[in-house]
Amino acid sequence: MTTIPHVPMRALDTLWFQVAGTLCNIECTHCFISSSPTNRSHGMLSLADVEARLREARELGVREYYFTGGEPFMNREMIPILAATLKQGPATVLTNGMLLRKSICRELRELIDASEYSLDLRVSLDGFDRESHDAIRGAGVWERAMIGLRNLAEVEINPVITVTEAADGIRSDEGRARFLDLIRSFGFTKPRLKVLPLFRIGAEEKRTRAYADWERIDIMNESDAEVLQCSSCRMVTSKGVYVCPILIETPEARMGSTLAETLRPFPLRYGACHTCWVEGVSCRT
Amino acid sequence: MQVTTIALIGGIYSNYHALLATLADIDRRGADCAFFLGDLGAFGPHPNRVPELLIERGIAGIQGNYEESLSSGATDCNCGYTDPRDNHYAQISYDYTAENTSDVYKRWMGTLPRAMRLEANGRRILLSHGSPRKINEFLWRSTSPDPFLRRMCDEYEADVIVCTHSGLHWHKRLEDGRHVINAGVIGRPANDGGTNVWYTMLTVGDDIRVEFLPIEYDHGALASEMRAERLPEEFIETIETGWWTTCLEVLPAKERAAGRF
Ligand code: SF4
Numbered sequence A: 001m002t003t004i005p006h007v008p009m010r011a012l013d014t015l016w017f018q019v020a021g022t023l024c025n026i027e028c029t030h031c032f033i034s035s036s037p038t039n040r041s042h043g044m045l046s047l048a049d050v051e052a053r054l055r056e057a058r059e060l061g062v063r064e065y066y067f068t069g070g071e072p073f074m075n076r077e078m079i080p081i082l083a084a085t086l087k088q089g090p091a092t093v094l095t096n097g098m099l100l101r102k103s104i105c106r107e108l109r110e111l112i113d114a115s116e117y118s119l120d121l122r123v124s125l126d127g128f129d130r131e132s133h134d135a136i137r138g139a140g141v142w143e144r145a146m147i148g149l150r151n152l153a154e155v156e157i158n159p160v161i162t163v164t165e166a167a168d169g170i171r172s173d174e175g176r177a178r179f180l181d182l183i184r185s186f187g188f189t190k191p192r193l194k195v196l197p198l199f200r201i202g203a204e205e206k207r208t209r210a211y212a213d214w215e216r217i218d219i220m221n222e223s224d225a226e227v228l229q230c231s232s233c234r235m236v237t238s239k240g241v242y243v244c245p246i247l248i249e250t251p252e253a254r255m256g257s258t259l260a261e262t263l264r265p266f267p268l269r270y271g272a273c274h275t276c277w278v279e280g281v282s283c284r285t
Numbered sequence B: 001m002q003v004t005t006i007a008l009i010g011g012i013y014s015n016y017h018a019l020l021a022t023l024a025d026i027d028r029r030g031a032d033c034a035f036f037l038g039d040l041g042a043f044g045p046h047p048n049r050v051p052e053l054l055i056e057r058g059i060a061g062i063q064g065n066y067e068e069s070l071s072s073g074a075t076d077c078n079c080g081y082t083d084p085r086d087n088h089y090a091q092i093s094y095d096y097t098a099e100n101t102s103d104v105y106k107r108w109m110g111t112l113p114r115a116m117r118l119e120a121n122g123r124r125i126l127l128s129h130g131s132p133r134k135i136n137e138f139l140w141r142s143t144s145p146d147p148f149l150r151r152m153c154d155e156y157e158a159d160v161i162v163c164t165h166s167g168l169h170w171h172k173r174l175e176d177g178r179h180v181i182n183a184g185v186i187g188r189p190a191n192d193g194g195t196n197v198w199y200t201m202l203t204v205g206d207d208i209r210v211e212f213l214p215i216e217y218d219h220g221a222l223a224s225e226m227r228a229e230r231l232p233e234e235f236i237e238t239i240e241t242g243w244w245t246t247c248l249e250v251l252p253a254k255e256r257a258a259g260r261f
């Protein structure tokens, strides 16, 4: 039997919030947590929930906060949640861009101007055009995401566009250049792009394939483990505190109910860990 | 009461023109001591000139990721970029610098400490490159909140932490009276449309005072030497205009919005 490597908790720098639970207004074929309009596996977090964690995080010296779902802007308290967070540190929101109405964008602009810390929006695209994007995300999604991006451009919020490897050719120079041109076409003069690998769990497991048994981390030095994001992050959901933003449907990845309880090593025995390891993934921007 | 003035020189990036102007300014102000914070090479031309000058003037300091890489024979600068375009330009600088730095200086770089502790008026001052915990960590103002900085001061038992690496200067006074200072860099302008560069004067008396001092230097001479050495036009543009054209993807939203590109 091989021994399973453990990732140490180096320092809690990054705190994630599953702020919309697993609820999303769409149902992407590659979503690694299978979010959908009906998936209530994890629930919404309230402003009070987030504030309680922020108090803990302040004591622990957390550096930055990330909000994801599902779709964060399905949470009706999203703006007050961001306002509370930005008093304490920088925040990033991962969104599909579809709910970025003009009024929300104006409120985001006000939050940005009022805080000494950065607020970043990350908008996911899966193709250069309607056809490729909607093939993964569903009919009509491209159109609404484009409106959202234009609304952001109007208030001069420059998002980071994230593209998964499901998008054709994104790893090539040419593919990158095409995406950068697309981003520029909205009027963003400083295009920002991040490419993310796919995790073969959740819906993605059905779209392509599951992890094979050999896709596990077998040997690793403790110092190498420091490059893994789970050596410096934790994820808060309605069910408790998990090791990372990827394994929230893995019951053993729930490490406790307070942040302090989770500041200990974690065994990297999952297929997704293999992807993090070989791709050097970080979900951070 | 005793007052100590400490000049802090952030990343120099082979900009020996700016270094000469900075050293003249430090002399004129009569600082008690001066320290460099690493990243002596990169970006600019003739990488031997900076170590030559620092050694000649007897200025002490610490390693940056550049000195760590050059002295260990590494094949890249370990700057910590994640974007392909940023890495492309970082590699050009590194290859040029590695090829043109003489072995004596590479060995000397290997003897530099990674951090230095000073004490002035009972205040514990810690000099680091990226951050005390990581040589290539970027500490930006808009992503370095007070609770995080407080934790770092606790962990490293310091009342004043000094760093550089990111290229933009800032200073935060924490509620408990401790300080974190990014000393900025004298290697290239601060992405604000000015051609000057910045260094830092720390004054420790009863209280702590931090001043960021602009340095004008002969940037035209630097630009023409960079052209003669066939360094990328993008780098030269930064020297001539004061706006960053590369290494932009590591900037957080606020800092990115403040620049032109
Ligand atoms: S990938 Fe994002 S947008 Fe798509 S279903 Fe999952 S949470 Fe929703």
Ligand code: SF4
Pocket: A007, A228, A229, A230, A243, A244, A245, A246, A247, A266, A268, A270, A272, A273, A274, A276, A277
């Ligand atoms: S999935 Fe990735 S981030 Fe999560 S525990 Fe495994 S290695 Fe760490």
